[in-house]
Structure formats: C-alpha cells, structure tokens
Amino acid sequence: MNKYMSDSRHSRLDPRKLTLDPAMQARDTELIKDKRLRAAQEIKQEAQDKEILTDLRNGLPIRQSITVFVVGDIYYVVDGFHRTGACLKYLEEKPDADLTIPAYIIDNRTYQEAFSAAQEANQLHGVSVTKEEAMQSKFRALIVTGKFDLSVSDTAKEVGCSQGQAAHIARGLKACKEALGNYNLDELTNLESFTEQLAETLNNKYLMEKSAWDSKGFPKIRRLSNAITGKEFIPDDENRERELIESNAKDLGRLIERYDPDIFREGLRKAVRGLELGISVSSRKKWLKQAGAVRGSDTDYDVNEPREEDF
Incomplete structure (x- = not known):
C-alpha cells in the first residue's frame, strides 16, 4: 500500500460516488473454525459499525481518511469499508445531508492493484482479521x-x-x-x-x-x-452430510445431462448391482417397455452376464 501513497492526492468525496466491492474485503468470518471466536469477531465488528453511525448521527464527521483506487471511472474503496458503509447508511436516513469523507485518491490503477491493496490494508487495523x-x-x-x-x-x-x-x-x-x-x-x-x-x-x-x-x-x-x-x-461442521448429498446430486445431474437419461440409467443399473445400497433399477428392456419409449435401444449390454430382469 505504501508504494502508492506518494502518488496520491487528498480530497473529500461524496460517499455515493464510491464503490464497495465485497470481494475486496479481507474479513471473512466464515473461515474462523472456532464458533465462539467467530461470534466474538462479528459482534466486535457490528459494535464498531454502530459506533461510526452513531457519531455521524451526532454530527461528528469521519476524521480518518479512507483510501480509494480509481480504475477507469470507478472509485474503489480499498481501505475504509466500514467508514464508507456507515456514511452510506447515514445518507439513506438523511439523503439531503451534506456529507463528504476525507480520502487519499490514487489514480490510474488496475483492478488487480486495487484488489491486492485492499487485501493488505484490511489486515492492518480495525477489528483485526x-x-x-x-x-x-x-x-x-x-x-x-x-x-x-x-x-x-x-x-x-x-x-x-x-x-x-x-x-x-x-x-x-x-x-x-x-x-x-x-x-x-x-x-x-x-x-x-x-x-x-x-x-x-x-x-x-x-x-x-x-x-x-x-x-x-x-x-x-x-x-x-x-x-x-x-x-x-x-x-468440521454439522452440515457435512447435507453438503455431500448436494455435491453428489449435482455431479449426477451433470452425468445425466452429458450422457442422456437413458444411457445414464443403464450405467447406474450396472454400477449399483450387488452393492446392497437399496437402489433398484429395472432392466433397460423392461423399462422401455413400461415407458413405451420411442428413443433409445432395447439392447441389453450385459449379453455376457446373467440377466437380472427385475433388478
């Protein structure tokens, strides 16, 4: 971040001109495995946000400058997410308020530079990550x-x-x-x-x-x-079974789409045979007859294996 500051200019900006890109936030409490620590961090951050908003409601300005990277015509906040967010929330309550925020503005940057600088800046202060x-x-x-x-x-x-x-x-x-x-x-x-x-x-x-x-x-x-x-x-969480089921269902859906339902079905019949999974797939010929299908072949691809008409 410091390598850009010598090229910065200082000004005051209308918060509504700024862009808060959630992807640039280093804060991601879902990554914290300890549930108590995760909750504590979220509570601390919420308290800090409320404190900033309360100050604005009491007529106190934002004193610490945010840092903004200008990418094309977009003003990305790379340092000062919560200060900017509080200002925007305050302006929702008082849309006619004359509110500006002090900012270091660094022109002619790339999105990559803005993203990288935001990751660095958001680890250094506030509610530490x-x-x-x-x-x-x-x-x-x-x-x-x-x-x-x-x-x-x-x-x-x-x-x-x-x-x-x-x-x-x-x-x-x-x-x-x-x-x-x-x-x-x-x-x-x-x-x-x-x-x-x-x-x-x-x-x-x-x-x-x-x-x-x-x-x-x-x-x-x-x-x-x-x-x-x-x-x-x-x-390490209680959602393991649900996530595994969802993941498997998604994978099976891709296979059905890729191979055609009829081909997938016959492959599934062969794959589950003898595994005692409680999955019953009737033979292809029997299924086509019952369904009155007009597509697909009635060929039994297990010609060299015992027939299991009811499986």
Whole structure:
C-alpha cells in the first residue's frame, strides 16, 4: 500500500460516488473454525459499525481518511469499508445531508492493484482479521495478481507462513493457473466471471464441496490442496452430510445431462448391482417397455452376464 501513497492526492468525496466491492474485503468470518471466536469477531465488528453511525448521527464527521483506487471511472474503496458503509447508511436516513469523507485518491490503477491493496490494508487495523482470514486473503491476492509459479520457499516469504502451509498454497496456485487457462488477468474488471470460471473448472476436476469455497468465491487453501492430492477431508461442521448429498446430486445431474437419461440409467443399473445400497433399477428392456419409449435401444449390454430382469 505504501508504494502508492506518494502518488496520491487528498480530497473529500461524496460517499455515493464510491464503490464497495465485497470481494475486496479481507474479513471473512466464515473461515474462523472456532464458533465462539467467530461470534466474538462479528459482534466486535457490528459494535464498531454502530459506533461510526452513531457519531455521524451526532454530527461528528469521519476524521480518518479512507483510501480509494480509481480504475477507469470507478472509485474503489480499498481501505475504509466500514467508514464508507456507515456514511452510506447515514445518507439513506438523511439523503439531503451534506456529507463528504476525507480520502487519499490514487489514480490510474488496475483492478488487480486495487484488489491486492485492499487485501493488505484490511489486515492492518480495525477489528483485526484472524490468521485463517489473513492466509486466505493473501491466497486470493496471489491468484488475482497471477503469481502462480512461486516455489514453496518463495511462497513462504511472500505470504509469511511455514513451509508446510506454503506447500499447500503453492499447490493450490498451480491448480488455479491450470483452471484459468488463457484468462487475461490484465483485463480483469470484476471477479464475477473470474471466480465462475475458476469454480467450474476446479469442480469438474476435483471433488469440491460447497464448504470448500470461501464467501468471495475462491477455493479454501487446505481444502483445494487436499482435493488435488486426493486426501479425504472431513468437514468440521454439522452440515457435512447435507453438503455431500448436494455435491453428489449435482455431479449426477451433470452425468445425466452429458450422457442422456437413458444411457445414464443403464450405467447406474450396472454400477449399483450387488452393492446392497437399496437402489433398484429395472432392466433397460423392461423399462422401455413400461415407458413405451420411442428413443433409445432395447439392447441389453450385459449379453455376457446373467440377466437380472427385475433388478
């Protein structure tokens, strides 16, 4: 962040001119495993937000300057999310109020620079982020800025973590590079299409449950690393069964769409046979006859295997 400050100008801005991009927030309490700590952090942040809003209602101005990166014609807040949010909420209550906020404005930046600077700035003050949030925030910044080819040692220095953690991060970065393919990071203007491509490709290649993604749409470091290496991961929350069912249902839906319901059905009949799963799929010929189907073949592909007409 400091490398940009010498090029900044100081001014006062109308908060309504500013853009708060949720993806730039380092704060992500869903990453905090300890439920008590998570609740405590959320309560602290809520109290701070209320305090800022109360000051505004009492006629006290925002004194600490926010930092804004200008990308094209968009004024992104990279430091001062909660101060800006409180101002916008106050203006909803008093839309005619003459309210401005002091700001350091840094012109002619890229979205990547704004995103990276926001990750750094949001770890330094306010309600401090936890270690889990800080690591994930740095991981996001490495992905968005395209630093995919760092060695484990270089990753440890860049992120400030152990060699073990760096190995997980470096492994995840390489997988993200493959998933993004020829995506042009220099043309990045928002994260919607970026994270969509990342999620779609990684989900098709690895088993990535819903809980393996953070609230910004990025894969969680350890969950991605475990998926790449094929290690079984047991989620630490009570939603494990539901998430596994949803993930499997989604995967099966893709197979049905890809292979045609008739082909999928016959493959499923063969796959579940003898597994005692309580799943009964009638033979293809019997099903076609009952359904009066006009498409699909009545060929039984188990010509070299015993017939199980009622299975």
